[in-house]
Amino acid sequence: MAGKKETDDRFKKFGTVSFTSLTKTNDFITYLEEGKIMGTRCRVCGMTFFPPRADCYNCLSSDMEWFPVTGTGKLASFSRLKYAPVGFEGDLPYTIALLDYGTYKVFGRVAPDVSEDEIKVGMEMKAEVNRLPNGQINFVFRKA
Amino acid sequence: MGKVGIIGVGQSAFVRNYPGSIRELAFEGFKEAMQDAKIKTTDIGASIICSAPEYDKQRSPAGVLAEYLGLIPQPTFYLESLCSSSSMGLRTAYALIQSGLHDVVAVIGFQKMSEITSAESQERMGRGADIQWESPFGTMMPAYYAMHAQAHMAKYGTTSEDLALIRVKAATYGQKNPKAVYRKPVTLEMFSQPDNPLASPIASPLKVGDCCANADGSSCLIVANEEKAKEFCQKPVWIMGLGSASAAVNIAGRDSLTGLSVARASAAQAYKMAGVTPNDIDVAEVHDCFTIAEMMAYEDLGFAKPGEGKDLIRSKETYKEGKIPVNVDGGLLSKGHPIGATGGSQIRTIVLQLRGEAGEIQVKDPEIGLVHNIGGVGLYGNVTILGR
Numbered sequence: 162m163a164g165k166k167e168t169d170d171r172f173k174k175f176g177t178v179s180f181t182s183l184t185k186t187n188d189f190i191t192y193l194e195e196g197k198i199m200g201t202r203c204r205v206c207g208m209t210f211f212p213p214r215a216d217c218y219n220c221l222s223s224d225m226e227w228f229p230v231t232g233t234g235k236l237a238s239f240s241r242l243k244y245a246p247v248g249f250e251g252d253l254p255y256t257i258a259l260l261d262y263g264t265y266k267v268f269g270r271v272a273p274d275v276s277e278d279e280i281k282v283g284m285e286m287k288a289e290v291n292r293l294p295n296g297q298i299n300f301v302f303r304k305a
Numbered sequence: 306m307g308k309v310g311i312i313g314v315g316q317s318a319f320v321r322n323y324p325g326s327i328r329e330l331a332f333e334g335f336k337e338a339m340q341d342a343k344i345k346t347t348d349i350g351a352s353i354i355c356s357a358p359e360y361d362k363q364r365s366p367a368g369v370l371a372e373y374l375g376l377i378p379q380p381t382f383y384l385e386s387l388c389s390s391s392s393m394g395l396r397t398a399y400a401l402i403q404s405g406l407h408d409v410v411a412v413i414g415f416q417k418m419s420e421i422t423s424a425e426s427q428e429r430m431g432r433g434a435d436i437q438w439e440s441p442f443g444t445m446m447p448a449y450y451a452m453h454a455q456a457h458m459a460k461y462g463t464t465s466e467d468l469a470l471i472r473v474k475a476a477t478y479g480q481k482n483p484k485a486v487y488r489k490p491v492t493l494e495m496f497s498q499p500d501n502p503l504a505s506p507i508a509s510p511l512k513v514g515d516c517c518a519n520a521d522g523s524s525c526l527i528v529a530n531e532e533k534a535k536e537f538c539q540k541p542v543w544i545m546g547l548g549s550a551s552a553a554v555n556i557a558g559r560d561s562l563t564g565l566s567v568a569r570a571s572a573a574q575a576y577k578m579a580g581v582t583p584n585d586i587d588v589a590e591v592h593d594c595f596t597i598a599e600m601m602a603y604e605d606l607g608f609a610k611p612g613e614g615k616d617l618i619r620s621k622e623t624y625k626e627g628k629i630p631v632n633v634d635g636g637l638l639s640k641g642h643p644i645g646a647t648g649g650s651q652i653r654t655i656v657l658q659l660r661g662e663a664g665e666i667q668v669k670d671p672e673i674g675l676v677h678n679i680g681g682v683g684l685y686g687n688v689t690i691l692g693r
């Protein structure tokens with residue numbers, strides 16, 4: 162069809178089931194494909210955001226740059242699920258968790274090969290890109 | 306500015322699979338409140354219809370319910386803040402009345418969770434979080450609260466047994482509440498019996514017994530300005546303090562997982578407006594959608610210092626005879642949690658307590674009561690302080 166623009170729906174690849182396809186932060190997925198987990202930083206006021214966002218509420222700028230999530234974070238908390246929402250049953254059991262990097266926090270899953278009794282609040286972990294069996298992509302936390 | 310009073314309260318029984326439509330369900334709570342207030346529908350200037358969307362097949366339920374309840378042609382509108390919708394409704398009614406726009410407002414909460422299948426409902430629950438950044442990891446409400454429990458345990462030494470004690474208390478009073486969906490007794494031992502359904506793990510460290518019961522139900526509050534309240538009602542219960550706050554939808558945006566910032570902020574506002582302190586509260590209803598939620602509420606509301614909530618439940622100070630009775634109607638854990646109706650039901654319990662009409666669960670001579678009602682996982686918070 163003449164004039165039809167191609168839809169940039171890269172975000173539908175995020176996680177076991179993605180509920181979003183259109184977002185201005187679609188580059189996040191391309192970075193994930195390259196093995197990088199990225200947040201955004203406002204070029205005007207310097208505020209950092211994870212999860213990344215396209216717009217800064219602090220100064221109302223939309224001039225953002227990407228920065229990599231590097232180093233380790235402290236495990237703020239976690240929970241191992243024995244029941245899952247529709248679409249996630251095949252992943253059970255899995256552990257969701259929150260890593261505190263100081264200026265921002267990252268929510269994700271603990272890598273499935275980290276055993277349950279090794280996981281302790283306060284432990285240092287690092288985030289790593291992870292490909293899911295269904296072709297989707299996300300990130301997981303491993304012991305630092 | 307005059308006072309604003311609650312002159313009528315009502316709720317349906319909270320049940321599984323209500324055998325009727327949403328308008329019939331709403332009628333049950335409305336009828337009880339109208340009979341309590343002894344007023345006519347023409348005395349009501351406006352209605353606020355509160356529920357959480359997506360559980361109903363009906364779009365824009367406000368007009369449908371208002372017509373069924375005889376509240377047309379007065380203005381009506383829909384209000385939602387997830388599980389705290391009807392407390393937000395009361396806050397909005399207060400504003401409509403204090404502005405002088407209306408003398409009497411009805412706040413009607415309802416939820417028919419069984420309108421859709423449980424698979425559909427589970428899928429909607431999964432989307433009650435940040436659907437862009439967190440839901441793709443497979444989140445659900447119990448797991449988010451479980452993360453709070455895990456953090457609370459790590460920081461303060463709270464145990465699974467402490468949480469179970471909260472459920473045991475809820476069941477003690479749920480058995481006495483004819484409108485509760487869960488009326489069976491619960492003992493601490495049940496949580497350590499491997500084949501007991503209550504001991505079944507959901508999201509560590511929370512078990513089935515730590516989670517509230519889904520239910521269908523409705524509630525209704527009739528709210529009036531000082532003049533009308535005194536004209537219509539022998540024992541109006543006055544709104545002394547209102548607090549309300551919001552927080553980041555994503556858990557990554559929260560400063561702390563050992564409490565809810567919305568509860569602390571709402572409580573501070575409500576105490577200040579009412580001119581009272583936590584010590585002045587004689588009876589409270591808190592949002593115990595999970596046992597850990599009640600534990601955090603003890604601390605967020607100032608009934609206990611941070612980390613000392615466990616001492617309150619261990620020493621039974623939140624039982625009916627204790628220092629600060631909490632959820633003596635069975636709470637969400639036993640009474641059930643029909644999302645949009647829950648806040649109205651909590652407020653109803655406190656109103657009946659302050660009037661001395663709570664029957665078997667009556668606390669001795671309370672003068673000031675508090676309601677803590679949370680939407681989502683600490684996304685929205687409302688604290689309401691009521692007095693005689």
Ligand SMILES: [Zn+2]
Pocket residue numbers: 203204205206207208217218219220221222
């Ligand atoms: Zn900025």
